[in-house]
Each structure stands twice: as C-alpha cells, then as structure tokens.
Amino acid sequence: MKSAYDTPALRRSALILDAVASSSTSLVAADFSKKLDLPKSTTHGLLLTMQELGLLKKATDGTYQIGPKIMHWAHAFLNQTNLVQEFQHVMLDYSDLDDHTITLSVLDGNNVVYLSCRNSRGPLGFTFKMGMHLPAAFTATGKIMLSALTDEEIRLRFDHEWPEKMTNRSVSNIDQLLTEIHQIRKSEISFDNGQIREGMFCLGVGIRDFSDQVIAGLALSLIESEATESNIDRVISTLRKISVDLSERLGAPRTNMHPDD
Template identity: 45%
Template sequence: MSSEKVAAPAVVRASKILDLIAASAVPLSLADMVRELQLPKSTLHGLCGTLQQLGLITRLESGLVTLGPHVMIWANAFLARIDLTQEFFASWDDMRVLPEETITLSVRDGCDVVYLACRNGSRPLGFTFRAGMRLPSVYTATGKAMLSTLPPEQVRRLLSGDWPKPHTSNGPRSIDELLAELEAVRERGYSIDQQEVSEGMHCFGAPVFDSRASEAVAGVAVSIQSDSLDETLQESAGQAMRRLANRLSERLGSSRRA
C-alpha cells in the first residue's frame, strides 16, 4: 500500500479485514483476525459489526466469520464488465467491421459514459479514446444510444441537475433538445455525435443489451474524421454499428436488437 497519508483509515482497516477473510480457506474467528491484523479487539469488533450489517461479512452460528453475500454483487459486476470487453473484441473479430476506423465500447455510469475498450483503426482521428475515460453521455454516440433505450421521463430525472458542460459548440443544450434527438435515434436505429466530443470527429453508435434488462447495458460506436464523411459512409457506419451491437447482444444472451 502507498505510504501516502490515508484520508479514511477505517476504510483501509475494513479492506484489510475483507482481504484476510477472502484469503483464508476456512472461516476465521475474531481472535484469528486480531492476531493477524494487529488491531485492537474493540476496533475490530466495531468494524466487523458494520461489515455484517452491510452484508459484506457473515457470522456463522459457531461465531466464525466468512465473506457475506453483498460481496458477490461487486464480483458479478466486475466479471460482467470483463466478459463484456472480451465479447466486444470477439464480436469484432467475427465481423471485422470498418477495420480502418476506431471503434469503442462503453457503459453508462449515471449521466456519464465510461469507456471500457477501444479498437484503434489505421486512420488518424486527432482524438484519443482510452479505457477509463469518462465523458457526458448527452454528447457521445454510445451515451445517446444507451439513453435512447430509457423512457423519456427516466431521462428527465437522470438529467435533472446541472446540464453537462459541453466540449464543443455542438450538441444538445437542454433536455427537450436531447429528447428530440433520442427519438430520432430510435427512428434511425443508430445515434450520432456530430463533432460534440471533438471538432472534426463524427461518431455513430448503437445500444447493446444482455439477457437481464430492457435497457442497454453498453454501447458501441465508430469514430470517423468529419471531412471524410458523406451520406453513404454515414449510413454505412450507422448500420455497421447496429450489426456489431446486435452480434454483441446475441453473445450476451439477449434477443433484443438495436
């Protein structure tokens, strides 16, 4: 662990407790944990009580402690994102759509999208996508694709706070403008970022579904230099993303299509 000063030592201690329990092949007693972690018994007892209330640890009838069921929610979410990324690359390998262009995979986190993966093309973009990058969903092709699968009132609630700061002079500036654009996405079958993330770059996206939810779990998009675009390439790019999104949705067990 870093030697930098830790702002929340209780969180660090709780993490050490969970790490110790996870590393043990058998349930542990409080005495075991006191000895291993060198923590005061009263401190450990209080932390374990909180972790138990949160479902992060479970106290057995014997008094021994194991990991609790809430940990699986985090584990499943992490594994699902790993699977999603793997399936993204596998789907692209199957189809080889638009090999010269940059194609991205992202998920929605509140009002933002977070990029999970990027398959860089051979054409320069003047913009670099990277895993972990976060951008406002209202300006991105993947964000609009995912938002288009939500009911309008849910979109209104989601964006009821301050409007996201724009990156360029393009893009929606109000919820009504966005809702009109999302309706166009549904009719067209794919979304468009018209130089909203970066001047000189257009992106075309489509939503990805899994077997569990009616709303999109991810979005895929292709990014193309604006000066190379024409109507034919735009339609080709949009339809290609629909095919890629549908293939990925199929691999994730969904019967719903973009």
C-alpha cells in the same frame, strides 16, 4: 432448422419455457396444449418432468412459473460472460473496420465510461482510452443508452446539473437532447456530430443482454470528411450486425433485434 439429432421432447420443453417467459398472463396446462398444438397427455407428461427437474414450478392456482433451476443456469451464464471479452472476440470478424475507431462503453451516472477502445490507424484528432469518462448527453454511446430510458427518467438525471459544453455543437439543454433521443428511438442509431470534438463524427448502437435491456453502447468514429451519405449507410449496416452478434453472445433474444439483421 432441425437436425438428424433432433429431440422432440427437448424442443417442446424449450417451447414451453419460452411460452412461460414471454406470456403477460399466467398459463395453465391447457394453455400449453393449445399454444403448442400438443395432446393433453403429452403436455401433462412434459410439465410433470419439468417440475421434477426444477425447470418449472406450479402455483396453487394451477398456473406455471419459471423454476429455480433456470435461475441457477442464468447465474452460471452471467458468471461466464464478460462483456469486454465478447466485444473483442466479435470484432475479430470485422477487420474491414480496422481503419476506424471502435469504442464500447457503459453508463456511469450521467457520463459514459469506456470499457474497451480500438483506435484507428489513421488520424482522428481524438484518442479514446479505457476508463475515460465523457458526458453521456454528448456522446453517441451515451445517447443510445439514454434512449432506452423514458423521457421522465432522462429529465430527472439532468434536473440539477447540465454538463459543460465540449464544442459549439454540444447539445445545450434537456429539450435539445430529448429531440435527438426521440429520433434515436425511431432509427435505433445515435449520432455525435462533432459534440465531443469538432471534425469528428460518431455513430452508435445499443448492446442488449439476456434480459433484453440495453446495457452498453458501441460506437464507430469517423473524421467529418468521411461522413458521406454512402459511407454512413455502410457503417450503420455494419454496426447493426455487430450489435446483433454481440447482443446474442450476451444472451439477448433475436425477436427484438433490428429487422434488417
């Protein structure tokens, strides 16, 4: 929504940068005029100024690319962004989940490593700890991060070694894992139905960064008796909101977020 302080030139410059960043082909000045419905003279003036400021660079064939100044800002953004701090900040808005265990993890080879854990006040029968490693193939966060890879990439990861099962429910081979992964890609929600500990049920979502890549997994753990259909639906809805909130704080674009967010 535009405010009383809206600056048209700045807004148009941002739209030009968005067009360059999202286009699958290189754009020339006429493309911007057409895409943004701007007079050629206005477009020309904006492009010259953006080149002068290092926001764009012009190739010899007349096409435009993102300029070096943008990378300078991107590096500054990354230096100021801390995944764990952002996670902890976002979770302050979800005190209604205090009775549940919430974990944040990243991939470390074929394992996940836990960066932050907020254990529930009630008994879960399993305590997550910072720095803990668990097999990615069995965990909700691991499965959601693996789902961002291709089937071939996943097969290559587990080509030489399969993790030792932690429970009778742990997936036994790559084909079982890929069956779960295919479903996860459709729903964008992962499940651990007692594969880490019998009687514990976990749901996971992915966390994206400014490059729109899944860089981490977020999971909520329940005891199996709490995993009713209505409770799961409620938890999934909340997890998706947390995923969007945290991903946005890391610079992820909203365009590829879940439509219900």
